[in-house]
Amino acid sequence: MNSRTRRMAIAITAVGALTGVLAACGGDDLEDKGTDKSSGGAKKGSLVVGAAGFTEAKVLGELYKQVLDNSGYSVTVKTVKTRELYEPQLEKGAIDIVPEYAATLAEFLNLKENGPNAKPVASGDVDATVTALKKLAEPKGLKVLPASKAVDQNAFAVSSEFAKKNNLKTLSDLGKSGLKVKIAAGDECETRPFCAPGLKKTYGIDVAGIDPKGVGTTQAKQAVKNGTDQLVLTTTTDATLKNFDLVLLQDDKKLQNADNVLPVVNAKDAGSQEIADALGKLTETLTTDDLVELNRKVDAERAKEADVAKDYLESKGLIK
Numbered sequence: 001m002n003s004r005t006r007r008m009a010i011a012i013t014a015v016g017a018l019t020g021v022l023a024a025c026g027g028d029d030l031e032d033k034g035t036d037k038s039s040g041g042a043k044k045g046s047l048v049v050g051a052a053g054f055t056e057a058k059v060l061g062e063l064y065k066q067v068l069d070n071s072g073y074s075v076t077v078k079t080v081k082t083r084e085l086y087e088p089q090l091e092k093g094a095i096d097i098v099p100e101y102a103a104t105l106a107e108f109l110n111l112k113e114n115g116p117n118a119k120p121v122a123s124g125d126v127d128a129t130v131t132a133l134k135k136l137a138e139p140k141g142l143k144v145l146p147a148s149k150a151v152d153q154n155a156f157a158v159s160s161e162f163a164k165k166n167n168l169k170t171l172s173d174l175g176k177s178g179l180k181v182k183i184a185a186g187d188e189c190e191t192r193p194f195c196a197p198g199l200k201k202t203y204g205i206d207v208a209g210i211d212p213k214g215v216g217t218t219q220a221k222q223a224v225k226n227g228t229d230q231l232v233l234t235t236t237t238d239a240t241l242k243n244f245d246l247v248l249l250q251d252d253k254k255l256q257n258a259d260n261v262l263p264v265v266n267a268k269d270a271g272s273q274e275i276a277d278a279l280g281k282l283t284e285t286l287t288t289d290d291l292v293e294l295n296r297k298v299d300a301e302r303a304k305e306a307d308v309a310k311d312y313l314e315s316k317g318l319i320k
Helices: 003-017 055-070 083-092 102-114 126-140 160-166 171-177 196-203 218-226 273-285 288-299 305-315
Strands: 046-052 074-080 097-101 142-144 154-159 180-185 206-212 231-235 246-249 261-266
Touching: 046 055, 046 083, 055 074, 055 097, 055 273, 055 288, 055 305, 074 083, 083 097, 083 102, 083 261, 097 102, 102 126, 102 261, 126 142, 154 160, 154 218, 160 171, 160 246, 171 196, 171 246, 180 218, 196 206, 218 231, 218 246, 261 273, 288 305
Parallel strands: 046 074, 046 097, 180 206, 180 231
Antiparallel strands: 097 261, 142 261, 154 231, 154 246
C-alpha cells in the first residue's frame, strides 16, 4: 500500500468507521522511549513534532519543523505509528506538536471519551467541527490552533471528458443530470454514509453499482479514465488525478466531514502565543492545492520531504 492509498484508507476510517488509525511507514516511534527535551543550546528551547508515516504527514511535519526552527527553536521530527500511540504522548508532553485533521481527531477523541456508540461530533462545517474538537481536546491538556484552508478528505472524481460532455462541476450537477454512475471504490462504499448512500440521499445521484477496485487505486482511476466506471472515490489531495485526466467534483453540500489540516499542541509545553503565531503564518498560507503539489513532488519526483518543505516555505517567504 503506497502513501497515497494509506491516507485514503484513513479518510474512509475517519468518516465511516471512525477509528482514526494512521498506518506507518516505519521510522522512530515514541512507545516506551524517553524524549530529551532539554534546550540543547537552542535559544528558545527544543520541541518535538510528531508525524505519521505517510507522505503528507511527513511533509507537514517538516513544514512545522522548519517554520519553528526559523523562529529560534531547536526542532526534531519523530515518525510515529498510530494515533492511538501519538495522541497519549502528545497529552504527556513526550511530543509537543502534531499536524492533524480536524474531523478525524475530533471523532477519535469522541470515541475515546464517550465509547464506540458515541454520536458523531464532526460535520462538513469546519467551524463547528473545530469547536467540537476543542471541547474534547482542552480537558486533555491539548490546545487546538486555527484550521487551514488545506483539507484532505474524501472526494469523488470523473474523467475530464465526462465532466465536459455533461457540464459537471459539482456533485449537485451530477445528481441533477440523472445519469447513472458506477463507482470505483472499496466494497464498504455500498453501505458507508459518506459514499453511495450519501450520494443518493444528499445529491440524488443514481448509483448503478460499486466496482470494488479500492479507494483511489491505480486500477480504480484507470476504470474511470476508460469509461468502465464513471466515478471514483479518492481524496482532495490525490496528486495523481491529472495522470488519468480526472477532475474532482465539488462537494457543494458538504457531505464529507471537514478534515482541514491544523496544528494541535501540548498546551503546557508548546502552548505559547509565539509558537501559535509561527505556525499560524503557515496555516494562513497553506491550501489544498499546495498539499497536492507537495505530495506529488515527493511521490512522483522522489524528492525528500525536507527539501520539498524548504522550497515551499522559501517561495512563500515564510523562512529566510
